[in-house]
Amino acid sequence: MTGFAWIDDPLLRVDRVTMRFGGLTAVNDVSFSVGRGDITALIGPNGAGKTTLFNCLTGFYKPTVGRIAFSPKGGLDDDRIDELTATARRNSNDGGEDLYLLERMADFEIAKKARIARTFQNIRLFSGMSALENLIVAQHIALTPASGYGVFGLIGLPSYRRAESEAVERAKKWLERIGLRRRADDPAGALPYGDQRRLEIARAMCANPALLCLDEPAAGLNANESHGLATLLREIRGESGVSILLIEHDMAVVMAISDHVVVLDYGQKIADGSPLEVRENPAVIAAYLGVEDEELGPAEAELTAETKP
Amino acid sequence: MLSAAASPFSRALKESALATLIVAGLAFPIIAFRADPDFNNLLELSARWPLFLAFCALGFGLRFLLSLWESRPKAALALAQATTGKQRKWLAPAALAALVAYPLLILALLGPQAALKWVDTFGVQILLYVLLGWGLNITVGLAGLLDLGYVAFYAVGAYGYALLAPLTGLSFWALLPVCGLLAAFWGFCIGFPVLRLRGDYLAIVTLAFGEMLRIVAVNWDAVTKGEAGLYGFPGLTFFGLPFIPGPRGFAAHFGVAFAGVHKLIFLYYLVLAIALLANFVSIRLRRLPLGRAWEALREDEIACRALGLDTAKIKLTAFALGAFFAGVAGCLFALRQGFVSPSSFTFTESATILAIVVLGGGGSQFGVAMAAALIVGSSELLRELTFLKAIFGENFDPTQYRMLLVGIAMVAMMNFRPRGLVSMRQPTITLGPEPEARS
Structure with missing residues (x-):
């Protein structure tokens, strides 16, 4: 027992993943684990390959090389992963817990079966639909069987109406949570930017994920909103026990909420550890501030001061 | 002041x-x-x-x-908006009552001979386009998949009935869903290769598909009789009673004088009933996970996939269901016309139906119905404007200006209502104001 969930109880293991686009290597031989119940931050300068790695995890890209194992309940076991890798299958549940090899799955299957939900750097809400509808579409997977694949719903069976009102309740709970209850029936595209960011997170949470992947959730938010976002994320993790993986540039947010920080630079992992360890890592400071070694001292002090709560 | x-x-x-x-x-x-x-x-x-x-x-x-x-x-603007909100409540029942009363009213006013044209071209024909518009509205308006070859499914339905009716001896009641399913099958088939396409590329492929089917109909003489077309297939019957003069016909059975308009009035109500059913299905589906998934797909495909929605299946159902409606409409078209030939299924038809959907404001049932009445009705109405000859001289032929007027209408639309006649999208489900305000 190390006391670090990403070592003791990982639910996601990224194993030597490389992603090449033609001659460009966006992600180069990156390995790390995400602990169950942790808030893990993936940081790095612009163009470090963070979003590419995210897209590999969520199936929007197929990694050129590498393996990504995921178990919603945590407790990844190397032997079982190797066993599954040897077969042609994408998932197994013979050892009790579900185990998925994400690099073999399509994007929507990862969301549907492995229950990994994500948000996007450039917000992707269904902007013409109301905020409430956005949250209900997110529950499509649960609602479709209840609607009898359309048939029961078409004739208006009570079982479907019950399922739908449950979905509405859940959506309402989230709308209240992010302070958008009043604007539930407004088109999502008409909401202020910060509200759209939070609505996208609520939408991802309505899909009932085991792992929530957030691509720069604090981008474009002011200091006050960022602070509110950090609180929201910590609360979400505390209540639902969902594991969170986020890409973030706002160091105040990262240092305040994360349990585990992975740093990428030029597609390679340069640091991996607790926020404290990472903050003091000279390679990280150099990558971030792009300074010569002799200037490291003041820069480090500045970074530390900036991220103090 | x-x-x-x-x-x-x-x-x-x-x-x-x-x-x-x-x-x-x-x-x-x-x-x-x-x-x-x-x-x-x-x-x-x-x-x-x-x-x-x-x-x-x-x-x-x-x-x-x-x-x-x-x-x-x-102030006048605000007043106009307030009245439209009030009007909306009684608009649908009033429109329905008018639609039901229409053929009987025409019959009473004009007599059986003059009523023919009004029930047929202004009744049945417009309703067929309404049905087609609602069908295409699923594919284009809701799911956002631009289909320029929609007429192909219409043709499948029409040819389906014209070929199967004499071959199987089944009545149109049995063949109506069969034609729909045949068209849906083709919708499914065209859906597969275009799953990865969007926007312009999808439009080109569907356009080509529409033309392909028409050209097959032109050239496959052995089955479709080419340009000459198919005719002589069994027509419409009133639950087994044919609309013919003589002792075994509909008129004799009910003790009324035979009139050609009886068949058209029955067809009118048949098409009206089917169109209303289609409308009901569309409205219900919009509130189901599938319908919401269609709209979500139109808004953002990538976000759909990130939420676990199988976009391929969702697209295929949109194609298939839209095609189903067209197939049913095609079957009814064959019944109305009594004659099916490739010249009825040109690209212009697809364009007209698409214009109906766009003009109606994608996604709105009522707007589509209004647009169908406007586009089909107004171009037919121009034929009736003989009084214009008094102004412009004997040689003036108003029908020659049909396309010009459609063009002007389109330009006016794009100027005043760029998002269609009924552009306000109503959410499929609402929470309303907060509970504090309600109690």
Whole structure:
């Protein structure tokens, strides 16, 4: 027992993943684990390959090389992963817990079966639909069987109406949570930017994920909103026990909420550890501030001061 | 206050004077003179000043109204919005009552002979386009998949009935869903190769598919009889009673004088019932996970996939269900026409149906129905405007200006209602105001 969930109880293991686009290597031989119940931050300068790695995890890209194992309940076991890798299958549940090899799955299957939900750097809400509808579409997977694949719903069976009102309740709970209850029936595209960011997170949470992947959730938010976002994320993790993986540039947010920080630079992992360890890592400071070694001292002090709560 | 009232008026006058000048400049070389070859094949120039002046006056009038409309007070605008909200409640029942009463009213007013045309072209035909519009609305309006070959599914339905009815001896009640399923099957087939395509590329492939099916119908003589088309297949019956003169027909059975319009009135109600059923299905589906998934797909495909929605299946159902409606409409078309040939399924038909959906405001059932009535009805109505001959002379043929008027209507639409006649999207589910406000 190390006391670090990403070592003791990982639910996601990224194993030597490389992603090449033609001659460009966006992600180069990156390995790390995400602990169950942790808030893990993936940081790095612009163009470090963070979003590419995210897209590999969520199936929007197929990694050129590498393996990504995921178990919603945590407790990844190397032997079982190797066993599954040897077969042609994408998932197994013979050892009790579900185990998925994400690099073999399509994007929507990862969301549907492995229950990994994500948000996007450039917000992707269904902007013409109301905020409430956005949250209900997110529950499509649960609602479709209840609607009898359309048939029961078409004739208006009570079982479907019950399922739908449950979905509405859940959506309402989230709308209240992010302070958008009043604007539930407004088109999502008409909401202020910060509200759209939070609505996208609520939408991802309505899909009932085991792992929530957030691509720069604090981008474009002011200091006050960022602070509110950090609180929201910590609360979400505390209540639902969902594991969170986020890409973030706002160091105040990262240092305040994360349990585990992975740093990428030029597609390679340069640091991996607790926020404290990472903050003091000279390679990280150099990558971030792009300074010569002799200037490291003041820069480090500045970074530390900036991220103090 | 007088000056405030006068200023928009005088501004409108000034603007319309300018517009008239432009119209006059444009119309002078094009409209004011006409050159016709005489018997010696020499060009003879004739002046058409009344027509020229009519165009100038039209330009002046329209621009004047437009200017006044643009400067209308805000209060009037708010009032207009308030009344439309109030009207919406009784609009649907009133429209339905009017639709049900329409053929009987026409029959009572005009008699069985004159009613034929009105029930057929202004009743059945428009309803068929409404049905087609609602079908395409699923694919284009809800799911956002631009389908330019929709007429192909219409053709599948029509040919399906024309070929299967004599072959199987089944009644149209049995063949109606069969035709729909056949078309849905083709919708499924076309859906597969285009799953990865969006926007322009999808439009091109579906356009090609529509033409392919028509060309097959033209060339496959052995089955489709080519351009000559299929006819002589069993027609519409009233639950087994054929619409024929004589002792075994519908008229004799009910003890009324035989009239051709009976069949059309029955067809009218049949199409109306099916269109209403289609409407019911569309409205219900919009509130189900599938319908919401269609709209989500239109809004953002990538976000759909990130939420675990299988976009391939969702697209295929949108294609198949849209095609199903077209197949049913095709079957009804074959019943109405009694004759099926490839010339009924040209690209122009697809374009007309698409225009109906776009004009109606993608995603709105009522808007689509209104647009169908407007586009199909107005172009048919032009044939009736014989009084215009009194103004423009005996040689004036209003039908020649059909396309011009459709074009003007389109331009006007794009100017005033760029998102369609009914552009306000109603959410499929609402929470309403917060509970504190309700109690």
